[in-house]
Every structure is written in structure tokens, then in C-alpha cells.
Amino acid sequence: MFKKPTSNIKNFSLLRSSDRRKFKEEILKKFPSLDSSLHILTESTIDTTETPINSFIVPEHIQSAKFVSNAGTHGVIYITNEKQPIWIRIDKDKKDFLIPSVYTLWKFSDLLPKIPTFTPVISILTGGANFMIPGIAFPSEGLPEVNEGELVSIVIRDLNIPMAVGTMNISTKLLKPGSTRKGVAVNILHVFGDYLWSMGDQSSPPELSNVKLCQEETVEADASESKVAEITEDIDENIENLHKELSISEVDRLLEASFYQALLEKLTPNTPLPMSTSQFYSAYILPCRPVDTDNEVDIKKSSYKKVSKFLKAMEKKGVIKIKESNQDLVLYHVNWKHESLDAFRPHKTIESATNEVEAQASTSVLESMQIQVKEVFKPKGAVVDLFKAQGQNINENTTYEYIEIKTIILDYLKSHNLSDKQNRRLVIPDEQIREALVTKSGERIPDKWTRDDLVHQIQLKMEPFHYVIFPDHDPELRKGAPKCIQISELKRVGNKVVTTICGLEVYRINPNELIEPLKKLCASSVAVNPTPQSLPKKPLMEVMIQGPQIKQVKNYLINTKGCPEKYIEVKSKGKK
Template sequence: MFRKPPSNIKSYSPLRSSDRRRFKDEILKKFPLLESSINNLIESSTDATDSKSESPFNIIVPENTQLAKFNSNLGVHGVIYTTKEKHPLWFKKDKDKNEILVPSVYMLWKFPDMLPKIPTFDMVISKLTGGANLMIPGIAFPSEGLPEVNEGELVSVVVRGSNIPMAVGTMNISTKLLEPGSTRKGIAVNVIHIFGDCLWSMGDQSSPPELSDAKTFQENIETESSESKVADINEEIDEDVEVENLENEFETKLTVSEVDKLLQDSFYQALIEKLTPATPLPMSTSQFYSAYLLPCRPIGTENEVDVKKSSYKKVAKFLSAMEKKGVIKMKGDSTLIHVNWNHESLAGFRPHKTIKKATSSTALNEGHPIIEIKQVFKPKGPIVDFFKAQGENVESDTVYEPEQIKSIVLNYLKSHNLSDKQNPKFVIPDEPIREILANKSGVRVPDKWIRNDLVKEIQSKMEDHHYVILPGHDPELRKGLPKNIQISESTRTGNKVVTTIRGLESYGMNPNDLTEPLQKLCASSVSVNPTLQSSPKKPLMEIMVQGPQIKLVKKYLMDTKGFPEKYIETTNVKKKGKR
């Protein structure tokens, strides 16, 4: 918003005492965390009452505070509040005709806990200074998880490991929908104001406190800004490419030994929490790795902990090392046949919070089970040879998650230097990739591809599979795309509305077990009948609830049964009445 200096600034006028008091009350009301910070500052400062000018309340709205109207280069109207020396303190901006009160970074440095914090990586901040927003892959998920913030609410952006806000903006998406390792793309935070922009330049241009490389950062602002200026001002950069580049650039550089340690911890946690002594063996190593070990990685490490980044390089070699320790027994390189549950490594292991726990924490905290559905893809045709050439151990039952496919393809593109020299936004496929992309119809394969489009195209050439993990059961690999649970409303004879639920059996739910809970929830009669497609050998049932009950039934399946919303299909097929 302040990539360029505010324009059309009207003459500054001082706030009257009564306006100062009202403005202070407005600030404390809109930023409830600020008052506790002020109280802590008062308690810790022995001089807080000695000087009126040093009172924390005078810091947020000093005497001689001035205000002026302005326009931003984006055409946003607002009001800026400054000291007598024109040092920016606060500003208000219009958003859909509603004013938003925003603190300057100078104010945030005095009260860093005023807003919820969204951490990012240190190299991202200079890119944000050029006007870019914080993308979802640029979030550095902390081990304790993100603060709970709704879409549109103000947040500060900090460098991971630091408490000092570097930018302020509004959430573009609720943090409840953001999970470590998610493939979700797009903007996470709409950045409004950041250290180094033109609003900061209106002040004393001081650096953030306790930031050791602030000077270096400040010196590089102009250079970094120019690199992203064209892409961000014209908004012509492809979002998939931007996200993809962020995913690669923001990876934390763990040492190989650190990756080895985290991989072993994930292995032990997978045995204790997911495999358990009750799980029947043998099991393929690829299934154990993708469905058991990967979900048990520590939260926040999903982009860093991978067998390829370890000293083992391959799953078979890693499991062979665990076999030498005496923890497991293998048959060849592809089958897990036994676990030594009395091994000292398992007895002394301290569990950690995992990716799976983080993504299902809401349902678990409410005491409900959760059903997991995970899409995976099986290599076929030339993709098998392509993956094997990259060091993959592809067996008949080997499947890959989208993140794994993306990593393999992008690593190949990078190692073979396939970027278009004239426009790095594109890549030029070589012969092995063109063989994958070739189709029977003989349609010409494009010479240039956007990276993400290329990954998606290769993924589309693989067979669709999915894991279904029911509470208390082992992961089950199924062929094809996941089936939806269907909830539909229809109008029957006499204009009676009926809600029908189908597809429950696919996910271990007996329709007869749901009749009583739904009857109480909907306060309506409930019946169970065979579907039209049902056969005597494999009967499929449907639940029929009287009345328009889509919202209640959907909420019940999600909150009580832990079924993912993504795979609930709702339709409304009411008949049109005569007018």
C-alpha cells in the first residue's frame, strides 16, 4: 500500500484533548492485547508515573498528535496520525467503505504483542518490501501452531524465531484452514505496511530493535524491491510459479544429521502410535513410509524431513539401518515382517506433536474420531522408468503423494537445468519428460511449460488411488478417486421435503447406527432403505430424513463422525411449483 509515498496529503491538524481521549479508547477497544502490554509496561517501569510524556498511554496517542487525510498510489483513501515531527503512529484505511485502524511498524516495535503474529522466513521480508503479499508456502509454521485468526483480521508478520514485527496486514484466509504440509496455495496475508516502505520513510527511519542484520537488510531493500517490482506491480507473475518458487526458497537448511535424527524419531512415533502391535504384518515398505511414517513427522518439518534429504537417500536403506539396530525385521528390501516392540529405542522414546495431530487437532480436542482420506498416485508406463532413474524404488504397490511427485519433478528440472533462459518462468521439457507427456492421439507436446502445470500434467498420467484411514483401523489403499457421501434434498408428493444420505458404508458407517442420533438432532422421522442401485449380495442403504436437513446432517458428519468436508456432496433437487 505504501510502495510509493502517500499523495494528496491535506494539511495536518492537531487532535484536541477530547479527540485524543476518544481515539485512545478506540485503540484500546480494537486492540485488546495492547492494554495488557501497557499494564505490563507500567508495572515494569518505575518512572512510568513520574513523567506524563513517558506514560505508556501517551506513547500510543502522544500530546500534539496530528492527523491528515491522504490517498495511496493504489487509490485507497485514509487518515494518518503522526507526532508533531510527522513520525507516523497510526493510520486508517478504507476497505469496502469500512475503516480499518492499523498501527505503524514504529508502534508495533513499542508494543510487539499488540497483534497475533504470523512467522515467515528471513529471506521473505525483503520480497514483501517490494509490494508482494505473504503467500501460504511462505509461512514458517511454529511447533505450537498458528494463532487463531479469522479472515480479514489484522496480524503482524515476524521473522521466525523473532518477536519483532516487520509488517502488518490482514489475513486473506482463516488460520484454521492453514496446516503444515498443506498443498493449499494463494495469499496468506495481504500486506498493508512494512518496514522499509514509504510510510516508514516518513518517520525517523530507525531499524527494528534487536535485529542484528537490520542494517544489511535496509541496505538491500532497494535491490530486492526492484527484483519483484515488475511482477508485483503489474501482477503478471503466475501464482503457481510464485508459490512454487517460495516452496523451494523457504526451506530451512537442516543438516543431514538433523534430518536423520528427525526421520528416526518419525519412524519410532509411527511404530508406537500408528502401526501398534495389533496391526497385521507383513506390509510393503512403501505403504509404511507414505501412510505411517510421513504423517508422524514433527509439526513444521514436513518440507524438510524426507528420506532423500537424509544420509540414507532411499527408504530401503533407512529401514535396513533400523533392522540392523534390531527394531524391525525385513524380507528383502520391500517388505516389513516384524517389529521388536520391546526394543530399548521404543521404550525410551518421547513422542512429539505430529503433522497428523496438527491437522486433526480440532476434532481430537472435541473428543470425536476423525476419518482421514489422502489422495495418492501410482506410477505407470514411462513414469515408472522416469522415477526409477531418479533413485525411486518403484514396486507394484508403490504410490506417491502430490508433494512427493512435485519434489521429484522439480528436483529433476533443477538438476538438468531445464529452465528457459529467456524466461525462467517456463521450463523446456527434455526427451524423458516429453516421452511421459506424449499422447496416443498424436497431439503436439508444447515446447514450454509453467512448472506447476508440468507437475500436474505428469500427475494426471498416473493412476488415481487413495488411502482411507478409519478410527482404530490400519490405512486402506483403494483404487480410484475417493467416493463422496451424498446428501440431497428433494420434494416428494404433497410438497414434502426429504433429505437423503448415501455412501456411508464406504467409510465404515452403518446407516442403522445413525438413525437415532439423526432423529434427535433433526427432530424428524428417520428411516433406512435400500438404494435403487443396491444388489442382494452387496446391499447399499440410504438414510431418509423428513424435512430440509442438509446443514444439520453435514455438520453431524463433520463434527461427530470426523468426516472431511471436502468429500461431502450436497444437492438440492426441489420440484418447481405452479405460480
Template sequence: MFKKPVTSLKSSSNLRSSDRRRFQNETYDAYPQLKQQYTEENTHLMPDTLQSAKFVSHIERPGVIYTANGNPLWFKMLDTPPIPTVYTMWQHPTMLPTLYTWGPVVQKLMEGADLMIPGLVYGPEGTLPQVNQGDLVAISIRGYKYPLAVGTMVAPSSSIKVRSGMKGKAVIILHVYNDFLWAMGDKSGPPELKDISDDEYIEDSDDDDQQEDSSPATTAVPDSPEPPKPDEPAPPTEAAPPTEAAPPTEVAHSMNYTTAEIDDLLKQSLYQGLLFKLTPEKMASVLPISVSSLYTAYILPSRPRRGGLEVDIKKSSWKKVQKFLKAIEKTGLLKLKEQRGETTVMSINWSHPSLQGVAPYKTVEKLMAEQQSSSSAADPDQHQQQQGSASADASAGQIQVLDIYKPIGSSATLFEAAKKDKSAMYSSVEVRQVVLDYIKTENLVDPKNQKMITIDALLTDAILNKSEYQTVHKLGRDQIVQRLLPKMQPFHLVTLPGKDPILKKGAPKTIEVLQEIRQGRKTVTKLTGMESFGLEIDDLCKELTKLCASSATRVPKKFIMVNDKTAKGKGRK
């Protein structure tokens, strides 16, 4: 989870005494042995200097990091108990059930792999600890007592047979020594550890055991399964609700997708968007639709949530949306038509084999909706930085507005250098990811200060004013994104409850509310600007009449004069 830097990290703030006690009690509930230890010692687990900072990981999972004395001690995501970092586990090495492996396998975990079943070895007791699916476990080298990683079980330990030929994942790694979470601290090494690649820690193993486990470095590398076929749901690697199928990226845990995998994931996103966003019931009101609108409003939001932001048309074999959908048209799923130089989707074959047996999965759109909900509830200031879904919550009765940006000018050059489609549209979260990917590819992080980014020639053209060319040489990640967004062409996606998203050019306009005193003490409230959000004025008047227990009127059409200057000759009124 922390194999890459987090995409967003807020400033740390001191926890109030009440919040610190609440977090400590939550931790005690999750780890009763710690409560017993500190109760007997008459001390507290959480130091008075404990601080918290909100973050969003590179796989778009929001959470909170808790630090003290310069070291991250705990982290927490949505619906998880407090999870200890290696700094905390080195102080309490037995707080979690421990699974054991070989040194070379741990090196693979540090490179971003999950722990595979062939990489497991029995611990000192000669068995695996009794843990259930989804339980937190620590991971260490056989013969070494201090944990080096923490993760969640993919399957119960009772179903895992060591050295039986079983394959697949045993543990999904959340945090490991030497990752970016560890690097936020003082970067101290594990206690009494000489070399992870050493075999000095192996004890009580006979020749047969050593022979059978002599090549863990290769068995620890995650399998690279082929992406599932369109009509074949992907097997989950994490516990998922029974009503929701696991997305294909739950199998392909690595984010380094091949071109073939990108192609397949784009097809999966198309099928998902057609069946569960556009839907046969809404087809009549949506079609015809331009291929660019279909891509932006239906395909991109329907990408699988894990790793979905890595999937875009530029990385596919088609390179362009038009070529992609023309290839789909040849299969008989869609019917396209050229109109005034623009390709439009005219009809959809809902009985096509590719749409049969497709199950819903967790999408990028749902992920962003969760981020919006959690951030707006916990931190109103962060709400504007983490844009939510434009339609996921529309069914709750609220109009959703999502800001979208299209690269133009120097920003388009930057996107092209980052190997992104400069003709596509991006949410602010996706723009940030493009910037982070470009920073990593070009190795622009300041080695002396990891929070600062060196401004190269492309970034200079894209975000700096001419007067800053000779004076500004380094900026923070958030500063770069905040400067880049105004350089891009703004659009916004408006979603009304029960209706399909509407893409509009420009930034969303504000609704003006004006209160006036009329005829003595009578108060009149005037609303203007609702039309830009697709609201029907007649319906709005009726609703306001009910909600406010008052009268609501609109200006009759006969008093509205439209001066059409686009007509030839004199204007039409």
C-alpha cells in the first residue's frame, strides 16, 4: 500500500486529549494484550505528542497516519482498526500473529509483492498461527523475532498447507519495512538484524526443508494471470460483499499493466458503463452520444477502483477513443455514425454476448464518492481538493457537480510527455496522478528534501509565469497541481437525481440568492442561475412552495426577449 508515495498528505496536527484517549481505547479494543500490559505498568500506550495527518495512498485509499517523535506509529483506513507500523511492532513484536518466510522473500515484499503461499515456512511451533480471512498478521524471517511487514490474510490459515504445492496469495501486504511509510520516520533499521538476505536466522531446519524452500525468491513474485474474459468474472483476492463481483484488477494486483491488459480493462469498463450506468432503460434519452462523451461520462468512471486510474486510452493498442469504439463496432456491440466530423454512438446491441453475465464491481466512480463523503464529513477544507463522483450520490436527491479539466497549450505538452491522452478530460484526482507519475518518471524529487520537486523545462512552461522563470526552481506537489489546473480548459459534469450526467464547458456558474424587502415587511427571495444545472423552473417552483410554505413564481415567457445575433442580416428577437 505504501510501495509508492502517497498522492495526498495533509499537515500533521496534535490530537486533543479526548481524541487521543478515544484512539487509545480503540487500539486497546483491537489489541487487548497491549491494554493489559499498559494497565499493569500504569502507563499510556499513546504518547502526549501524538499527531495525526490525513492521506490518500497511490491506490486512492484514504486514511490517517498517527505519528510521534518523528516516527509514524499507526495508520488507519476506512472500516479498519488501528494498524501498527514496523516502528510500533519492533516495540511490541508479539502484538500480532506472525507468519514466517525467507529473507529473499521479504526483499520481494519490499519491492511491492504480496506474500504468496509457496513463500511461507512454519514458525518455531511447527505450525501456522490460527487466523481467519481478513485478519491482520505480521511477517518476519524464520528465526528472527521482530516483524518486518504487516498485512491481511487472503484465506484462513487452516486452509493453507505449507510446502504442499498450493499457489496463490497468502497475505496482502499493507506496510513493509523500507517502504514510503517507513521512510516518513527516522529510517532506523530493524533491531538486531544483520542482513535480510542472510540465512543465519534459519534454525532447526533439516536438509529436506532447505531443499524444498531453497528458491523462495521466485515463488514470492505474484502470479501474472491473464485478464479475465469479458463474460468471466475475476476471482477476488480480498473478501468482497457477495452482491458485488471483484474487478479484474483484484487479480492483477500489480499496477504495471501490459498493453493487452489495458485493452481488456478498457473493454471491461465499457461493458460495465453500458450495463450499470447508461443502462437499457436510459438508452432512449442518452443516445445518440458522441464517442468522447461516452468515454468521459461512462467508460472512465467505470474503470475498476484498484489501479483503474492507470488505465487510459493512450496506453492501449488503439491510442484513440474513436479507434477503440470502431473496433468494438466490428464485434456488433455498437453502431457508430460520422456526423459533421464527429463520431457518434447511435445504438447498442444489448443481446451481444459480451454483455451477458457481466457482474457489477467497485469502480473508480464509487471510490471517489467514498473519498468525497469521508473528506467532507471529517474536513470541509479538504472537500474541494478531493472531488467526488458526479453521479454516485445523485440518487440521494442531490445534484452532483464534478470539475473536469482538458489539457491545452503548455499543459497539453506536459500530458503528452507523461504519455497521457492530451485530448481526454481528467478529474482533479487524475490530474494529480499524472503529475506524480511525471515527477517519478523524470526523477524530479529533491534528494535533500523529499517534499520539494525540481521544476524542469516542461513544468516551467506549464505552471510558471514568465516573471518566475529565474526565481522559482522548486515547488511542493500540491503547489504544482494547484498551479496546473487553472492552465487547463475547465469543464464540469452535472448529474441530477435519476438522470444521466451532462457535460458542460467552462467552470460551473453559481446560483445567486437575493433577499429584498417589498411592500413594507414582506420579504422576497429571488433565485437566478438554476438553469445551468439542468433544473426545471416549473418543478422547482412547486417544490419550493411545499418546502417553504410560501408562494413561488417565475417570469412568464412573453416577458423574456431573446436577441439572436447569429442569424444572417438583422437580429431575430
């Protein structure tokens, strides 16, 4: 996953004490073997000013940053104050993985179940391959029991040195010595020598001082030269996206496919011609190569060897016309009705794949900046009894979103058969529901309700709360309905218009920090003054900008400050 540099790594930020504590608890829960390891470290640690947990697992100055891998996988990297990556969190196949780096595994080698291999295999893994079944060096005691999808470390046989981390592609119960089974054993996520490793001090484990990670090394005993050759051959045959040599005819075929794709997808009949053939090749054909072929589909690896020879072959087919102009070869005509274009079936290109990754990364970065607001409601009075009657376990901290409330009420109506038999779209509330609907004024409760009206009325009987979720912070539960940021345009003396912003403090935005950015954005003067509701202990400020600036201000708050658009209230122009 880290064989290429990751994209869009945000700035690293220091974890708060509370986040460090939660992170430590999560690590110990997921890796219970750490307790015994930490006990050993405690006994051997001379400097006891720091607990072993903080020193080795979650250091005091641990920092984190979100990233997007080259393959589009989203995650978080945790590093020490010395920039050493020690943990990685990724979201893969809708599952959250907390992964120790090789630097961490060298301190805690028993952190993960171990799958042993032969020394030469490591060089193959660092080249970007997954770990294949023939590469397993079966120990005499057998492999540890690991299910498909669970984390394991790949270790060098006998030396017990973790060199890679991945997820089992197959249960170890199905893997036996001497089996002819082939295929991927472990999907590699991180390996010694990859980009994540290079972010650290790029050190090797001390035990490797006399071990060479080269494929030509002589392997003792059962790991003979023939065994290594078998492993290498099996990996070459089975691993997807492994760099392998294509035949000249395959390169020719893929190059022609890229040529047709470039005409249909990028050049199009509206593109002005003539165009230099060098520009056509570099800016149109190369981006249209099939995905994952960028290193192999090259004019020099084809039978044509030169761009001019390739395009002359396409001219001979009648697809294009080229000519010399000012000592340069140019493309000046395309036969858009040629049968080759009609018969061609487009493929996913390198350019489209790159654009997808960049789009996902941009979306991820934008989402990571967004402030989220979630409205919830707390049961009270007779509504508590109603929810308990439907099997809900309620305490003083229990809250529900509207969709959850609706589900509970509809399930109650269905289980108690409260539909109106003459009109199935209506329901007749029983005594439990009528009790929840009672008002202080004693108004008459209708005998029949639509389901939506009934759900809405019960929700109104509940106490409103809301969560505000700031990036990289725990959710904050606040009482009452969410408050809005107000953007208003006001007319002043002489028909002058000013734009004001109030309510920024609710979303932790310092009004004074907006002065310079809004000056540049709106090309107007900006001032910050206390509002009439401001108090010394709870100051509330208003930002005032000269001119009608609602659109610019609103976009700035959404895209730069992450304010939720739903909770930005815009007021029409009016006289003061």
C-alpha cells in the first residue's frame, strides 16, 4: 500500500491528552499481548519518569495526520516527535485496521501472529508483491491459527524478525506443509523498505546486520535455490499489478488501443488541427493508456520504436493523416468514420484513474475539515414509558435521531396492530401513546393520525439536543436546537450596504481571525465589534464588511472554515 508516496498528507497535529489516553486504551484492547511486553520493558527501563506505555506505545508528543494512499485508501499516520511512524489506521473494505509499523514491531515482535518466510522473499515483497503461499517457511509447530482478513506479520524464519504487515487472504487452517495450493497468502499493507518506512529514520533491525535481503543469497536447508525460484515464479504468475515484461506484440496492441481511446475521448472532432505528433503522443496517447500499464506501454518497447513510425502505420490504415510542416511532423486530419473507431471498446485509462484518486483525495480533505451537526432528542415524561414498552433501554444520557424515533414508533404501531381497519393509512393510538401525547392545557387528542404526524408530535414531546463534531475532536453534546450563523445585509445612511456575520463563536471561530482573509476576499474594509448581547464573561462579536458580500462570505465559511451550510442563515436586505 505504501510502495509509492502517499498523497494529500495533512499537517501533523499533536494528540491531546484525552485522545492519547483513548488511543492507548484502544491499542491495549486490540493487542492484549502488549501487557506482558510492557511489564518486561518496565523492569528493564532505567528512566522511569515516563511510563512504558507513553514511552513505547503512545509517546507524549505523538502526532497524527490523515493521508490518502496512491491506491486511494484513506487513513491516519501516527508519528513520534522524532518523525518515526509507529502506527497506521486505515479504512479498507469497510473495516477499520490499526496497524503497527515495522519500527513498532521491532520493539514488540509478538504483537501480531507470525507467518515465517525465507530471507530472499523479503526483496520480492519490497518490490510491491503480495506474499504467496509457496513463500511460507512452515515451522515444525505449525502456523498460528489466523482467520481470513486478520492481521499478521511476515517474519524471517529462525531470526523472528518482523519485516512486513498484512491481512490473511486465506485461513491458516487451510495451509499445510507440502501442499500444492498456490495463490496469495497475505495481502501486504506495509513492508520494510516502503515509503512509510522511509518516512522514519530508515534504520534496519539490529539483528539484520549480517543478513542480506537479496534474492541471490544462498538459502540453507529446505530453502534451496530451486525453492526460491519456485516462490519467485509463483509470485510473478499470480500477483496482480506486479511489474512484468509484456511481449512486443502486447505493447503494440495496447499502444493502438491507447491511440483509439485518445481520438475518441480526448481529441474529438472539435479539437483544432494541425497538431504536432509529439504533442499528440505525450498529451493525448500516453494519458489514455490502460490503467496499471504506465511503465510497460512505451513506444520504445513496441515494434515501432519511434512515434513517427507508429503514426505512419495508423495513417496507412486510413485512420489519420500526417505531414511534415516546418521540419516537424504534424497530425492534420482524422477519419472519424473509420471502422476501427466504430468497433473500438473504451477502457479505463491512467488519466481517469488518477483523476478519481485526486477527486477522492480532495473530497476526503474537504470532509475532514467539515464541522458536523447532528440533531438528537432525549425522551422525557410519558415518552420514556412508551419507548421502554417497545424494548428500549433508556438512561439519563440516551438520545435518538429522528429516523430512530420514527423506527421505534412505527414498530410499536405494527406490533400492537394499531392501524385503522377502514383506512390503513391512518392509525388509532392506544392508551400508552395517548399518555405520551397529553398536553399541559389538556387539549383533546385526535382519535386518528397519519403515521408521520404521530411521529412528529411525539418527537416534539422530547427534549432537543444536538452534537457538534469538530475535526479531530470528540463530539460535543449541547442542549437545545442547533444555532445558526447569521449573515445579513443591512442598508445604512445614504443607501450604503454592509454585510454582518454573527454567531461564529458557536462553531469555535474567532471573529478577529476573519479580518485579513475577508479583506482580501471581498476587497473591502472589515471590522469586528461586540454585539448588543455581548457580556464580559461571554463576549459575542459581530463581523462587519462594507458592501453586499453574502455570497463570498457564505462560500468562505463553508469551504474554508467547514461550517455546515444548513446552519448558515442568510437574511435579506433591509433598512436598519
